[in-house]
Amino acid sequence: MRPIDILEYVLLSFKSDRRRAFMSSLGIIIGVVSIVAMLSVSEGLYSGVNERFGDMEMDLINVRPGSNMGPGPGERPSFAPEEPAELDDRDVKIIENIVGVKAVYPLKSASALLSFRGDNASVRVMGITPSHHEDLKVVIDRGRFLVDSDYKAAVVSYEIAQNFFRMDISPGNRIRLYLSEEGRYMDFKVAGILKEDEDPNYAPDDCIFITHKALEELLGRDEYKYSSISIRAEDASQVEATADDVDEGLARIHRDEAYTVEPTTTRFESLLEVLNMIKYALAGIGSISLIVGAIGISNVMMLTVKERTHEIGTMKAIGATAWDIRILYLLDAGMLGLVSSLIGIILGALVSGVVGSIARIPQEVTFSSALSGLLFGVLITTIAGIYPANKAAMLDPIEALRAE
Amino acid sequence: MTLVETIDLEKGYRVGDMVVPVLKGIDLCIEEGEFVALMGPSGCGKSSLMNILGCLDRPTGGSVILKGENLCTLSDGELARIRRDQIGFIFQSFNLIGRMSNLRNVELPMILQERPPNARRIRARELLEAVGLGHRLEYSPVNLSGGERQRVAIARALANDPMIILADEPTGNLDEKSTCEIMDIMKKLNDDGRTILMVTHDLEMTRYCSRMIQMRDGRVVQEGI
Numbered sequence: 001m002r003p004i005d006i007l008e009y010v011l012l013s014f015k016s017d018r019r020r021a022f023m024s025s026l027g028i029i030i031g032v033v034s035i036v037a038m039l040s041v042s043e044g045l046y047s048g049v050n051e052r053f054g055d056m057e058m059d060l061i062n063v064r065p066g067s068n069m070g071p072g073p074g075e076r077p078s079f080a081p082e083e084p085a086e087l088d089d090r091d092v093k094i095i096e097n098i099v100g101v102k103a104v105y106p107l108k109s110a111s112a113l114l115s116f117r118g119d120n121a122s123v124r125v126m127g128i129t130p131s132h133h134e135d136l137k138v139v140i141d142r143g144r145f146l147v148d149s150d151y152k153a154a155v156v157s158y159e160i161a162q163n164f165f166r167m168d169i170s171p172g173n174r175i176r177l178y179l180s181e182e183g184r185y186m187d188f189k190v191a192g193i194l195k196e197d198e199d200p201n202y203a204p205d206d207c208i209f210i211t212h213k214a215l216e217e218l219l220g221r222d223e224y225k226y227s228s229i230s231i232r233a234e235d236a237s238q239v240e241a242t243a244d245d246v247d248e249g250l251a252r253i254h255r256d257e258a259y260t261v262e263p264t265t266t267r268f269e270s271l272l273e274v275l276n277m278i279k280y281a282l283a284g285i286g287s288i289s290l291i292v293g294a295i296g297i298s299n300v301m302m303l304t305v306k307e308r309t310h311e312i313g314t315m316k317a318i319g320a321t322a323w324d325i326r327i328l329y330l331l332d333a334g335m336l337g338l339v340s341s342l343i344g345i346i347l348g349a350l351v352s353g354v355v356g357s358i359a360r361i362p363q364e365v366t367f368s369s370a371l372s373g374l375l376f377g378v379l380i381t382t383i384a385g386i387y388p389a390n391k392a393a394m395l396d397p398i399e400a401l402r403a404e
Numbered sequence: 405m406t407l408v409e410t411i412d413l414e415k416g417y418r419v420g421d422m423v424v425p426v427l428k429g430i431d432l433c434i435e436e437g438e439f440v441a442l443m444g445p446s447g448c449g450k451s452s453l454m455n456i457l458g459c460l461d462r463p464t465g466g467s468v469i470l471k472g473e474n475l476c477t478l479s480d481g482e483l484a485r486i487r488r489d490q491i492g493f494i495f496q497s498f499n500l501i502g503r504m505s506n507l508r509n510v511e512l513p514m515i516l517q518e519r520p521p522n523a524r525r526i527r528a529r530e531l532l533e534a535v536g537l538g539h540r541l542e543y544s545p546v547n548l549s550g551g552e553r554q555r556v557a558i559a560r561a562l563a564n565d566p567m568i569i570l571a572d573e574p575t576g577n578l579d580e581k582s583t584c585e586i587m588d589i590m591k592k593l594n595d596d597g598r599t600i601l602m603v604t605h606d607l608e609m610t611r612y613c614s615r616m617i618q619m620r621d622g623r624v625v626q627e628g629i
Contacts, residue, residue: 001515001516001518002515004521005518012503012504013503016503310499311501313499314500314501315501315512315516316460316487317458317487317495318493318512318516318560319484319485319488319489319513319516319517321480321481321484321485322480322481322484323481324516397460398455398460398461
């Protein structure tokens with residue numbers, strides 16, 4: 001038989017039994033919908049995260065006290081857990097002298113109570129070295145950023161300035177910071193306000209920047225240790241090697257203390273990896289419903305072959321070969337798969353749109369998720385059609401003609 | 405010229421451990437242009453013989469020679485091809501496909517032959533017009549009377565221009581008037597040179613035929629004009 005005639009026969013059988021076609025395609029439609037929806041929602045999650053962190057600077061290295069994780073697989077847990085290292089100016093000096101390091105930004109963060117015109121709110125205070133922060137991403141909305149000669153000046157995040165108090169904080173206002181547990185306080189003059197949604201990624205959105213000098217005085221002079229040290233490498237492509245050098249350099253003075261040196265990209269990459277796993281796990285769940293749909297198709301086709309036994313017998317008697325019949329019924333399944341996959345992709349796009357807008361997840365139906373829905377749909381239904389098609393092809397024409 | 409020849413043809417069916425013989429050595433010869441009536445009581449093996457001659461079944465002994473070719477040596481696919489190209493079937497219960505139009509039903513053997521759409525449509529139309537159904541081309545056979553359905557079936561049997569027409573009680577389900585119409589068409593086909601082998605119960609039908617073969621209990625018992 002010519003392909004066009006086979007197609008016509010298959011379409012005729014859809015037309016003559018619309019209910020059958022619809023019922024058997026329902027399972028496949030649902031399966032493809034779930035694959036496409038799950039793929040696009042997780043794809044959206046992935047690209048949303050990617051977008052958010054995409055402007056992250058790839059040449060940054062972070063040094064923190066404490067170890068990153070417990071003992072690795074096969075390692076014995078150490079009996080004397082290492083003390084977290086204390087990071088101070090000595091470390092900054094060492095790091096500054098390592099080849100490949102462009103700039104070093106020690107950071108100290110502390111929580112404090114912010115008082116403004118009689119209202120209080122708890123905030124995060126970040127101690128910084130202003131001159132070092134020139135090339136970190138800080139976008140000022142009004143006023144100016146800190147300079148090294150500043151002492152009792154502060155830069156306030158947009159969030160705090162706009163939403164924390166009855167009155168908005170503006171450059172020039174006076175604010176007071178309390179250290180809650182010790183009752184110590186200091187007054188500051190607001191130098192600048194950060195731009196909305198432009199907080200640097202190393203700082204929370206409820207933070208106040210002041211100089212190390214001021215924070216040191218606020219906290220008490222004796223125990224001023226950095227909470228972390230950010231390092232900018234000279235060459236972003238060499239960031240891993242530079243991180244290793246920093247690690248080695250610090251090992252000399254923190255022999256039995258724990259600290260972590262980590263390029264910021266590492267954490268981001270492992271996050272993307274996890275998202276990728278989630279994506280395929282979700283798609284896997286979707287495929288299960290597709291397989292259930294395929295079993296449904298197989299069942300309906302078995303019934304069809306039984307119903308059409310007489311017709312198949314007639315076709316064989318007038319000269320159809322086993323191959324003719326097999327192709328007819330395989331294509332029947334394949335066409336069902338194709339049409340229902342296409343419907344499934346459209347519905348899947350709608351579903352993921354709805355899910356995305358409810359869950360506030362960015363979502364997009366990518367070409368690849370639509371294509372995998374289509375491929376899986378057609379492939380699995382065709383496989384589901386093999387057994388019934390074979391059954392039809394192998395019918396004995398005499399027996400089949402006798403059947404009513 | 406001899407069209408079909410059977411030599412000591414045997415057919416047995418396995419029932420449990422036993423083999424029940426249905427055809428017990430049939431020697432038969434059908435010449436080109438004959439109209440042969442095959443008669444006999446139920447269970448005498450007429451249908452089994454027809455199935456073997458129609459390439460739907462294989463004998464368990466002896467041989468069938470169709471136009472010089474021994475059918476017993478052919479594969480299933482080759483038998484299907486002979487059915488498609490050389491044999492026209494007319495069944496008692498018509499065996500038309502109700503989902504298709506009459507035109508499509510008649511086209512079907514030509515679709516299997518992969519003939520070009522235009523050529524086969526023209527031929528199917530001509531054949532249906534020849535059996536008096538030119539005004540029913542796009543109807544479904546479901547909407548036709550028994551006689552009309554059998555006429556569609558005859559048109560279908562002629563579609564591939566077969567060497568021989570095998571008709572299994574073609575008038576068995578028809579009333580008297582339709583029977584006459586169908587037999588007139590068959591007679592006319594034979595007059596045009598078609599070879600026909602027809603199974604029938606009705607002695608009346610033999611008057612259309614050129615020869616009659618009587619079967620009983622798996623054997624040919626009488627041949628006559």
